[in-house]
Each structure stands twice: as structure tokens, then as C-alpha cells.
Amino acid sequence: MSVTQQLAEFIVGAQDDALPEWTIHEAKRTLLNLLAISLSASRSDDAHLLIDWARREGCTPRASVVGVELRTSASTAALVNGYLCHLQDYDDTHFPSVLHPTAPVWPAVFAAAEETGASGRAALAAFVLGAEAACRVAISVHPWHYDAGWHITGTAGVFGAAAGAGRVLGLDTTQLVAALGAAGTRASGVREVFGSHGKPLHAGQAAASGMQAASLASAGFSASDDIIGGRRGFWAVLSAAGHSEDALLGKLGEHWELRMNGLKPYANGVVSHPLQDAVIELRNAHELKPEHIKSIEARVHPLVPELMGKMDLRCGLEGKFSFRHCAAAALVDGAGHDAQFSDAKVKDPVIAALRAKVSATVDPAVREDEVYVAITLNDGQRHEIHVEHATGSPENPMSDVVLRAKFDSLAREVFPAERADALWHAVWKLDEADSVAEVARLMQVPGR
């Protein structure tokens, strides 16, 4: 059997009820995270580039788009929802590969589930298996593939989307091999477009191509028997410098890469997350207000000033590349959502004054997910804290309580609290639901 056939056999052969319960729990959490960030993202002009495009397509309504009142075809819904999920760079990260698995996989799985009327449990299991496929393909080519310039969320993500959607559509192994072929030969996305709409488009395209590939394969579409390992396949062409068969196939079904996937507590680069954790914890413990603060001093990993050292901020986006802004906004708002990186927040005089009081000393002994912070108050008090592992790292997963706070904060940008609450609970009960229809209904915003 080819490596692609072995992967397909695992995806097809897994039993919904035999998956570890923690993976189903994690699938709910990734969906809640997707919904929160996509609802928030759906309000922007950037989002409406794709939403308006989908409206013009005018497809037969079979699957729902998050954050608006729009039902469209499964592949178009997958395209838009994948784009929305990655638009704020606020989705999850598979740490060993820097793949963002939810954005390409969940939208394909969810659209397939809406189209076919699959049960909630089947959808959750399909996400777990699709995410596993995406992460396995990703680690089989990491770091060579990413270093060559590929955006792994688009390229490895499309395999996960096809696997997840194919699972929902009930493909057999031969069909799933064809679906992986039809999807994998359209793996695309280069890092050149980072910082533009092109980056989230990769996630949407991966979701749509995976959805379409599964659908075509169910109708008899043929492709290579080994798109991953074949002589002119994914490994050979998109990762010529190296690949690992063991990473793809080793301990399938025993070890789950989903364990290494983290949810982001803040909508900015991950290296500032420990600092934001620290500031928020001291803020909440001591009820700190900006007018109390004399200085915020941090001892940090060398990447913090290198990647996040931006000064003289002119717009919100630049705030995402300033650890000083991240810390200042965290102290003022107790958060780091996209709302904390608006133009208005960056120009806010209170936050601007506080930014000037933030400083960092580099310490090569500090790990990337670690920080030491001391906050000195005007009255001379000094509070210190050591964050060992930032929230959202594999060693310190975001708790369901913190996820709830993130969800509420973002969902309430577009919803009344009751509807956000209903959506939250509908996802937690999804494994008992006959279909995903209730979640699909609640994730739309009537009249928008």
C-alpha cells in the first residue's frame, strides 16, 4: 500500500465512538474558537471581500457562512469560512509545524455535515480525523517545506479538508485516496503574500478544494494512488529537501497531533503572549489601573524585541508588532483581541502613555513561552510574576473558562449575550445532536 493509501485507510477505518473523548472535547473547543474569531472577523471590510463574492455566486443554499445571513453551496461556504477563520491570525496553532489546522479543516467538515445532514458526533469525529491528516502531512515535511517558502496551512491543510469532508461523505478508502489526490494536487499558498488578504485566502481555498475533492471523488473522480509519496507527488515536488514517512504514519490512532494544538488567547504574535498573560494576571490580582503605573519591566526571550519591537505606531495593525502596545492594552482592557489593535486603541492617549512605561530586557535563558515581569506603581509598590508557560502553549492549554471569556468577548461584538450563550451551549452539546443544523442556524447573524 502507498503511504497515501495507508493514511486513507486509517481515516476511513476509525470508529466515531472509539476516538478518545478528549479529542471530541478538543474538537468542540476548536469549533468554539473558530466561531468566536469568525464572528468578530465577519464585521470587517476585509471579510466582505469574500462574503460579497459568495453572495454574487448565488449558489443553491446548502451550507452556512458564519456571522452573516447567508447560505450557499458547501464549497463556497467552506471557502468563506476558512478565510474568516484565518483573517485575524487569531486561530489555533499546531506547534510542531506552525500549521493552523482549524481554518482549512472545520469549514470543509462543517459544510459537508450541513449538506449531508450528518450527526454532530460524526462531524466532530471527522474534524478530529481531518485535523490529524493535516497535522501528519505537515510534520512529514516540516521544516523543509515551510523553509522553502510554502504556507503550510494552505498546502497541508487541503489534505485535512479532503480527509475530513471525505469522512463525512462516507467515502471508502479508494475514493478517499482519489479525494486526497484531487485535493493534494491543488495544494498551494506561498509566504510571499503574508501581510495581505492572500494569507487567509489560502485557508479558505484549502477548505474549498478539500470539500470539492471529496465531492468529486464520491462521484468517481480519479487521481493518483499516491499523491503524497508518489514520484511526482507532494513530498517530491513541494518538499524536495526532505520528508519523514514515520512522521506521517507512525503510531496513527495511538498518538494524536491534536494534543499539540493550542488556542490563541491574544490576536497577535505568539512571542508576546507570556507578557500579556503576566500583565493581565497582575492587573486582575491587584486591580491595577493605568494611572497607578510607574513602569512595566519584563525579562524576555530574544525574539520579543526582534519580532515585536515596533515603535512610533501609526495604525492598529502595527500594534500587533509592538510588545509595548500588547502589554499596555492588556493592562487597560485585560485583553488582547482584535479590538485591542484598532487604530483608535493605538492612538488612545492613555494606552500611548502607558506604552512608554513598558521596557524589556533580553535574557537568552528565558524560553519562548516564558517571561518574568515586574510592575512598579507610583506609590512605590512592586508586583512580580513569573509565567512559566504562556496560555495556549501545549504545556499550558487554554482553559475552558478562558475560552469562554474569549468567546463571549468576540461573539458579543455581533450578538446579544443570549444568542452567544445559546451558541456556546449548542456546541458543547453537539456530540448528542442529530445534526449540525442548530449550530449552523445560531452562527449566522440575521439581517446582516
Add this chain to the structure above:
Amino acid sequence: MSVTQQLAEFIVGAQDDALPEWTIHEAKRTLLNLLAISLSASRSDDAHLLIDWARREGCTPRASVVGVELRTSASTAALVNGYLCHLQDYDDTHFPSVLHPTAPVWPAVFAAAEETGASGRAALAAFVLGAEAACRVAISVHPWHYDAGWHITGTAGVFGAAAGAGRVLGLDTTQLVAALGAAGTRASGVREVFGSHGKPLHAGQAAASGMQAASLASAGFSASDDIIGGRRGFWAVLSAAGHSEDALLGKLGEHWELRMNGLKPYANGVVSHPLQDAVIELRNAHELKPEHIKSIEARVHPLVPELMGKMDLRCGLEGKFSFRHCAAAALVDGAGHDAQFSDAKVKDPVIAALRAKVSATVDPAVREDEVYVAITLNDGQRHEIHVEHATGSPENPMSDVVLRAKFDSLAREVFPAERADALWHAVWKLDEADSVAEVARLMQVPGR
């Protein structure tokens, strides 16, 4: 200016009326060729994989699919028409790069023209410019890119589709640079799937991605300023072994790569084409019938037996890889369309008997587009011929008369002769037409 900006400026700045008239003539011929082969291809189950998928999408009808009665969205029409055009491997070939430019470019241009109501002249000019963009990108990375395993029709084709559709949509240079970015970051297609439905899907996907990219860019979508030459762009990531800036940009507007594009007279690998030319010429000159033939002896380029040496044929597709079958069918039918490679033709006892009388001697001095053939009859007569350049090679372009024969033969598989005739004439008058609507109407088959 980046190399992408220079290419975009050329595309945007060209004047419809200033293009050489032969390029407009050639644009009509490529469209007629597309229509002929797509009409023929549209009858097969393979075609209906994509046609049925498009029907299920159910998009707002704005653009037409060839060979059926179906109007759909512009990007969906581009997807299906690109797939149909490449399905029989019977489309055109840009000899310096082995790119098939029409399949990704015309469907995007045509759909954009239908959607916007562009004039026939504007559509023809947009094809010329889009094809130039595709061929220029192709030769800028050839042979390194193809040798690495990429299917250049998908990867370079998407740039041409975006350029052509962008031209129809009236994008300015900045918007076209963004369109090329949104398209180019989705360049995909590996040679691993050759011999399956995946290969024509590459052409369709390129057409659809280019169409969508142009549409998104017109609404404000952003991407890289230099998707082709940027540090993590097309050259760096998809052609790491080499590229040529001069091939991309040298003599733009003076030299046209369309000159190097040939139409295929036979629906099989190009190395057997001189042999088929020779057999058909002798057949027609001497009214040869299969029962007359004692032997058909050819002196050929070494690739002929290597690529086309298949024996013991079991199905029609295998006939495409047998120079003996190509020669035998050419003598019996005087043609080499897809119809000559059906299962029935391969099993036909007359053709099978004739195949056994075909032999070839390799001669390294014979060029790839050249052949020497001798046909000996049962009555002892012997006819000899030397084909210097096969029909459809740059040195011997297919004449309009031969194109007409190909068009009629294929179009009449699905149409009455009068409708084929009307379509033929509508395309020749397209440069005077207010829109492409008449061609769009005639290329559909009512009730299918």
C-alpha cells in the same frame, strides 16, 4: 517596479486595436479549437463529473458551459470549461514550454466577457494578452519548473487566466498586480496525477482561480507586489533551480509567444503526429483502403517507440500510446480524433489486423516533428513520403482548412451541421460583435 508590476503594466497598457491582426486571427483559431474539442469532450462520463458538480452548485447564471445547456457563475463556468478543454489532451501546445495556454486562459476570459458584456474584440485581445502572460511566466521557469514535477498548464496558466480576466474586468495596474498575486499564490498541479482526471482539473482550477482573483482584485483584494519575483514568490518557491527574467519581460509587445503555439491535429501524443500526417496524405492521394495494405514502414525519431510503443491493446486509451494504432486508424478513418481511440476502434478487427503491418525503424537523425514513410500494397506498388514538419508544429501551423475539418468532425458529434456551421462563422466574426453572447448561445447544446 517589480517584475510582476512590469508584466501587469504591459497587460493593462496594451491597446485592443494596436495588437497585430495575426494575433486576433490566432485567438479565433484557439477558440474554435477549444470549442471543437470541448463539444466532443462534453459527451463523456468524465466530463459529467464536473458538469454535474456545477449543476449542483446552482449558481446565478452569468456564464455558459460548452456542450450542455448550462449557465452558471463566471468562476464555475471557467472551472468546467477549462477542464473540458484539456480532457482529451487535444488542446494546443506552446512548444517552448509544453504549456497548454488555451485551457486555462480562454475559459476565464470568456466567462469574464459574458459576465461584463465585453465586446468580441475586447475578449479576443484579452485572450492574446492572457496567453502571452501565461507563456511568458512559463518560459521564465522552463525547464527547471517542469522538471521539478509541476504541471505548467496549471501553475503558469493561472497567471494567464488572471491577466486575461483582469483585462476584461478593466483592472488598473495596481489591481492587476493584486489579481496576479491572488492567482499566483494558488498556482498548483503536480505531474503525479497525469493519466487521471486530476490533469484536466489543473486547467479548470487555473481558469477558475484566475477568474476569481480578478474579480476579488476589482473589489479591493490585496496581495504581494511581486508574486513572481518576490523573495517567497513563484520563482523562488516553485522554480528554485532557476528562472529567467529576460524570458518573462524581454521584447514584450514586440515578440509574441502565441507564434509558438500549435493546434493538435490528432488526439494523441505529439511524437506520432508526423506518422499520422504521412499516412493520411498517402491515403488521400492514392485512395488507399486497409485491404490494399501489405506494410506500413516508418523511419522515426527515437521517442516514437519509446513513448508510443504499446502492444496488445486492451482499451481505447492504450491506443493513444501505440504508434501502430495511430497509423492504422489514420489509414482507415483518415483522422485521429478522440473517436479513433475508443474501445471499439481498438478492438475493430480491420484496424487490429492493420496494426500488425505497421513497423518503425529508429533513426537518430530524424527530428521529432519529422518522418519517412513507405506504404507497400499487396499488388506490389510502393508509395513513399517525407514529412519535414508535422502539422501543428510552429514550422507548419495547422491551416484554417484543416482546422475546419477538425472542428466539423468534432462539433458534429453533438450538433447538426448547420449549428456547427453557425458557430464556426460566429467565431470568425467575433471581432466585430458587440459581445460574446452569440458564441455563448451557440456553443451550448439545448436540452443536454
